[in-house]
Amino acid sequence: MQRGGCVYIMTNKTHSVLYIGVTSDITGRAWEHKNKVHPASFTAKYNCDLLIYYVFYSRIEEAITAEKSLKNRSRSYKINLINDINPHWRDLYEDLLNE
DSSP states (O other): OOEEHHHHHHHHTTTEEEEEEESSSSHHHHHHHHSSSTSSSSSHTEEEEEEEEEEESSSHHHHHHHHHHHHHHOOHHHHHHHHHOTTOOOOOHHHHHHO
16 A cells, blocks of 8 residues: 655745755654754754644655655756745644644
8 A cells, every 4th residue: 555745845034954864753742843853863962843844745755756756956946936926934833734
C-alpha cells in the first residue's frame, strides 16, 4: 500500500528563515516543530514554528521529488510560491486541525 506525502514550509516570526520538509503526516510533523520535540533540530534552533505552506501528493515519492526541487529554488521563488497561496503568511496549522 502506498502512502501520500506532503511538502511543507515552516518559518519563524520574522520570516527570516524558511525550512522545507516532507512528511506523510503533516499535522503531526507540524506539531513536532511547534513543540520542539527535537531540540537540536534546525527548526528548533531557528524557532521555525509557523506552517505557512503545504501541498499534498498522492505518492510519497512525488512529495520527495517536489521537496528536492523546491530546495534547489531561489528564496524569491519560494516567497512567490508562499504568497500565491498564503499572502499574509498566516499559520496554517489551525486549518489542519479543523479539517
